[in-house]
Amino acid sequence: MGNLQLSDIRVINIKKDADHTCHINAEIVIDPTTCKSCNTGKLIKNGSKTTLYRDIPLHGLFVGIYLKRRRYKCKDCGATLYQHSCEMHEKALMTNRLHEYIYKNAFNKTFQSVADEIGLDEKTVRRIFKESLTPEINSYKPITPTILGIDEAHLIGKARCVITNVKEKCLIDMLVDRNKVTLSKYISNLPDRHKISVVSIDMWRPYHSVVKALLPHAVVVIDKFHVVKLAQEALEKARKSIESALSHKERKQLKNDRYLLLKHQRDLSEMEKIILYDWFGKFPQLEQVYVLKEAFFCIFELSDRKKALAAYDTWLTLIDDNVKVFYELVAKTVSNWKDEIFNYFYYQYTNACTEAINGLIKLINKNGRGYSFDVLRAKAILSLQSRKYKERKTFKRYTQFEQKSQDV
Numbered sequence: 001m002g003n004l005q006l007s008d009i010r011v012i013n014i015k016k017d018a019d020h021t022c023h024i025n026a027e028i029v030i031d032p033t034t035c036k037s038c039n040t041g042k043l044i045k046n047g048s049k050t051t052l053y054r055d056i057p058l059h060g061l062f063v064g065i066y067l068k069r070r071r072y073k074c075k076d077c078g079a080t081l082y083q084h085s086c087e088m089h090e091k092a093l094m095t096n097r098l099h100e101y102i103y104k105n106a107f108n109k110t111f112q113s114v115a116d117e118i119g120l121d122e123k124t125v126r127r128i129f130k131e132s133l134t135p136e137i138n139s140y141k142p143i144t145p146t147i148l149g150i151d152e153a154h155l156i157g158k159a160r161c162v163i164t165n166v167k168e169k170c171l172i173d174m175l176v177d178r179n180k181v182t183l184s185k186y187i188s189n190l191p192d193r194h195k196i197s198v199v200s201i202d203m204w205r206p207y208h209s210v211v212k213a214l215l216p217h218a219v220v221v222i223d224k225f226h227v228v229k230l231a232q233e234a235l236e237k238a239r240k241s242i243e244s245a246l247s248h249k250e251r252k253q254l255k256n257d258r259y260l261l262l263k264h265q266r267d268l269s270e271m272e273k274i275i276l277y278d279w280f281g282k283f284p285q286l287e288q289v290y291v292l293k294e295a296f297f298c299i300f301e302l303s304d305r306k307k308a309l310a311a312y313d314t315w316l317t318l319i320d321d322n323v324k325v326f327y328e329l330v331a332k333t334v335s336n337w338k339d340e341i342f343n344y345f346y347y348q349y350t351n352a353c354t355e356a357i358n359g360l361i362k363l364i365n366k367n368g369r370g371y372s373f374d375v376l377r378a379k380a381i382l383s384l385q386s387r388k389y390k391e392r393k394t395f396k397r398y399t400q401f402e403q404k405s406q407d408v
């Protein structure tokens, strides 16, 4: 323990107390040579001061370094200065390595758990994390992708816009809300936006109008998962309507079996099929809705736009009057967004990665407990952006050593 691996610090003595703490008495071994104020003056010793700096835990003990710093006075200009250790963060009163340790660990752990581990309070950890995060996030330069994804996630009490690189499956940015003005401002500031050839969105009008106005060359594709979700919602509506007429016991049963209804037929086990067909026997209407849902999914598994459009037209004719009420919204939405929905067959990109990214952001937020939007955004971007975006060092040949010699 005598060597702290701190380059300019020498340990004088160490005291461990019963309180999981290690107190280290130490001094700085390097002296200043000239005055910092006048740059020329000779320095004379003028007392000392001991300052407590915190350090990373050692063998499970909290560490405090009581660092003796000599004071000097300049013979010429009279200025005073103290010895300075290059290992110490003067403002935070801790070692630079503890400062770094806090920042790195606060990325994956809660502020409180980092605070508990090093024996500091949660506020200090939070402040250091924020201070270190700000320059890093401010230097973050998003790279404009060719396939842009725009989606949203409900975070800290509000729907936030989530911008992704669909091809690389990674997060580009998070916007404070999903308003037209916010998104317009963001897209206008994207460098090289002519590079964007496809934009995958959900059926949120403001996204569409911003893209049309600012990226007129790009093709809009409605994310397939948002489209097929419409049919699932129709099915849920039908189930709930049937449930409302059931006894309490049956209602509970049907509610429990709802995940079978949402499953694809091909994924059902024999047992699950029996359960489902039992419900269909009792409620033929439920079977109709289920079959329509399955058929709707099939449309989006076709390989060709023309076939898909024809299949969709056929699908519309299959909706009987008695289940029409459940599928009205699906038909209306598809008709409103037909081109963009069926553009999927030209550009088979979906925002599926965004769902996964949203899940991760939610997890970061949950673990963070009480992040501000800015901190959440920074943390999400810095931990979820693609590794491909970070510059990689590679070996570059030194060709001069490889030139063929003429004189041998």
Ligand SMILES: [Zn+2]
Binding pocket: 035, 036, 037, 038, 039, 040, 041, 074, 075, 076, 077, 078, 079
């Ligand atoms: Zn001086």
